[in-house]
Amino acid sequence: MARDGACRGGVVRRASGRLAGWRARGVWLERDARSFASSATARDGSDDDDGDDDGGDSASGRGSGKSSKAKRVTSRESLRRLMDMRDPAAWYPLARSMRREITLHVGPTNSGKTHAAMERLKQAASGVYCAPLRLLAWEISESMNAVGVACTLVTGQEIREAPNARHVSSTVEMSDVSSVYDCAVIDEVQLLSDPHRGYAYTRALLGLAAIELHLCGDPRVVPLVKKIVESTGDLLTVKEYERLSPLEVSSEIVKSVKDVREGDALVAFSRADVYKMKRELEKKSNFRACVIYGALPPEARSRQALLFNKPESGYDVLIASDAIGMGLNLNVRRVIFTTMSKFDGVGTRHLEAPEVRQIAGRAGRYGLDYAGGGSVTTMKRSEHKILVNALEGELKPLDSAGIAPSLEQVEEYCAIHRGASLLEALQALSNKAKLASHYRMRNMSEPIAVAKMLKKFPLALEDQFTFAIAPVDVKDPMVCAALLTFVKTFCTHGRVGVRLISLPPPRTPKNPIQLQKLESAHKCLDLYLWLARKLPKAFPEPELADAYRTATATAISAGLQFLSTISDEKNGRKEFDGDTSYLSKSAVKRAFNAAKVAIENIEEERARAGLPRIDQAERAVRFSDFKWTNGGKTNDEATKLSSRIPKSKSSRVSDAKHPNDQLDASPPPPSGPTKKSFVAKRSFAKPSWL
Ligand SMILES: Nc1ncnc2c1ncn2[C@@H]1O[C@H](COP(=O)(O)OP(=O)(O)OP(=O)(O)O)[C@@H](O)[C@H]1O
The missing domain is CATH 3.40.50.300 (P-loop containing nucleotide triphosphate hydrolases)
Known part of the structure; x- marks a missing residue:
């Protein structure tokens, strides 16, 4: 209870140094709070074990039996408390000390x-x-x-x-x-x-x-x-609240791209369909189309939105996935559903009413050009009724909120079940925890699949946990390969350079395939940056990763503009006279050059400090042991990881919730490679892939 008192005292004094809060204390309070509920007993239990081993009980069979029975009871009790997650509100003593x-x-x-x-x-x-x-x-x-x-x-x-x-x-x-x-x-x-x-x-x-x-x-x-x-x-x-501007369901079916008009947003549900629709539209009409989909970096999405919103840009139509449903203020007159079904990783299903409403609601945004009223329709007559029903019917109230096992709970589980792995802990905590009826356990299929892959690596539990919850687009083998490269290099060298990622050349992409490679590279750089925040000593090049990431996002944006098949003459518009400096080919080159300068500066700093050049060792791993990309072929292990993610119904990931948007996953674990990781490294045999 002393700790509880300390937390409560902290409230009255009003916390200072908020950023320090993220870096150092963010997890502490949660850990602290949980310890009220459960950890003390678990720790006591394991300490007792040690005591018994060298105590007098060993001389007496009876005494030893009694003590191991007592231990079993203590462990059962600890486990029962650990698995009891019915009151997560108690995990946050600072907030509980207030009446908000x-x-x-x-x-x-x-x-x-x-x-x-x-x-x-x-x-x-x-x-x-x-x-x-x-x-x-x-x-x-x-x-x-x-x-x-x-x-x-x-x-x-x-x-x-x-x-x-x-x-x-x-x-x-x-x-x-x-x-x-x-x-x-x-x-x-x-x-x-x-x-x-x-x-x-x-x-x-x-x-x-x-x-x-x-x-x-x-x-x-x-x-x-x-x-x-x-x-x-x-x-x-x-x-x-009520809607600020009207939204009507238009009875006019948009049978072909020839019926598309200025201010329309066509909604498709895969990257391939978005590009197919763009090609078709630009071939058969005078419109140029902006594109927005989940795999695009946020910067590129924002720039596409800017082009679409500016009347003089020459981009009058938007083709998007359900990624437009959230977060962008778009000047849309009419939303056109090219289909009312989508593939969700399991099968093709009709869109659910909340999804339809979120997307349709983009039309006629208050404060923009079409605030007088937006409209929504479909491209197939047969699907029009589905649209009407989705917009008119009553929606079922939500009945449960998500909850996820924390590192502290995993550690506690492993302390109770000595020798339990991260995988076992995650499986047990996600399947057996007792929750109140209005909570439900987070879908753990992805962290569990990654934990399976990590089993063979000599990692401390805490580091394993960090890698398992790293935000990885498991559908992208290039990103899965990057994760594996990072883990392997972390285990062998303790330090991971950003140049392990083979970056595409600093050129504006000429086709959707080249563009896709850049999108994947961007996700890998994002992953590196995420890991650099959790394990800063092991991932020491965030500035460099950031420079590459900016360059990559710039190339993607430029590519999106130059991918338009329609000429200015046909479009009948003059060039966008707004700020396009970031979109030009020279801007892309400049951004990549900035990345090069960043590399040189980092190397110079390391040389001045008497440190070896970064990556000499990492390069060896890249070229000999681990081909994460090879002439366009992806690494086998990465493909395996990508295919191991169970495609359960509950693991549906809408494009609106593309992993690009989820790259922040889970609260930050304590930063820096832990002492434990190096202890673990020493105590493991040399891995077979070395
Ligand atoms: N009182 C207001 N004065 C000026 N602009 C407003 C006002 N209320 C809303 N807006 C503008 O209307 C638009 C929609 O508002 P807002 O984003 O708050 O809606 P919302 O209900 O949160 O919608 P969504 O969930 O789609 O984001 C925004 O561009 C916002 O700036």
Whole structure:
């Protein structure tokens, strides 16, 4: 209880040094809180084991039997407590020491609920905005800074500090539950129920220590939030909103791309379909199309949105996947569903009503050109009825919020079951934990699949856990290969250079295949940056990775512009006279040159410090032991990992929730390669692949 007292004292004193909170204390409080519930007993139990081994009991068979029975009882009790996750609210003592005023803003898309919450946030002396996407976290930090509210950006990959900032814009996974804020906003709170990311929303909702907490989401979330708030003892007010501009279902079916008009957004559900539609449109009409889909880096998505929104850009039509459903303010007149079905990793299914509403709601955005009224329709007459039903019917309320096992719980499980692996711990915690009826365990198929692959590596438990929860697009073999390369190099050298990733040449991509390679490279660099934040000593080149990432995103954006098959003459528009400097071929070259300069600077610094050149050793791994790409063929192990992810119904990943958006996964584990990892390395035999 002494620790509890310390936490509570911290509230009154008001936490200082918020960024330090992320870096050092973010996990501590959760760990601390859980220890009230369970860890003490577990630790005591294992200490007893040691005592018994060299104690007098060994001389007496009877005494020893009694003591091992006692140990078994203690272990069972520890396990029972560990598996009892019915009250996650108790994991956040700082937030529990307050009576927060929670306002739940609910309404359809484009009803001004986020706007209302953001107005409160701007007025507060200190605050935090928790975004569902990195793109949105960036946009909010920029818009806050633009109106004079200094706001720092925190995502899984980067921290951009604004001088004297008392406001923070972060992705929900990175929300800081260890500091006290005057105001906090959680956007798109209905994602509480998302099978993959819901746990991060639960953590933010239960853990944010904000005097005023604003939740924005769709009305389906009301009963669930009420239920959760019952357990926290906070004050809850629900505010309902109506759409600010009308949205009608148009009876006009868009039978072919010839019927497409300026301001239309065509929605398809795969990258291939997006490009197919773009080719067809540009062949048969005078329109040029922007594209937006989940695998595009946030910067590229934002630039495509900018081109589409600017009337003089020559890009009048948008072709997008369901990635447009969230986070972009798009000047859309009409949303056209090219299909009402999508492949979700298991099979082809009809779109669910909430998905349809989220996407359709992009038309007629308040404050933009078509605010007078947006419309929505389909390309197939047979699917029009599905659209109408999806928009008109009652929606089922959400009934459960996500929860995920933490590193501390995994460690505790392994302490109780001596010798248990990460895989066993994850499987047991995700299958056997006892939860209240309004919580459900996060879909663990991806971390479990990665944990299986990691079993053969000599890693400490904590490092294994970090790699297992790393945000990896498991559908992309190049990214899976990058993860394996990183793990292997980490085990052999303890230090991982960014140039292990074979970057495509600094050229504007000429076709969707070249573009796809750049997209994959961008995801690998994102992964490196994420790991660099968790294990900074082992991944020492975040600046370099960031320089490459910027260059790659620039090349992708330029590629998207130059991929248009339609000429300016045919388009009848003059060149976009806005800021296109970042899109030109020379800008791409400049960005790649900046990356080269960054490499040289890093090497010079290392030479001055008497350190060996980075990567000499890592290069050896890359060229001999591990071909992660070879003439376009991907590494076998990576393909295996990619194919091992069970395609269960619950593992559906909508393109709107593309792993690119999820690159912040899970709360940050303590940073730096742990001492334990090196202890572990020494105690393991040389791995067979060396
Ligand atoms: N009172 C207002 N004054 C000016 N602009 C507003 C106001 N309310 C909303 N807006 C603008 O209307 C648009 C939609 O608002 P907002 O994003 O808050 O809606 P929302 O209900 O959160 O929708 P979504 O869930 O689709 O993001 C935004 O561009 C926002 O800036």
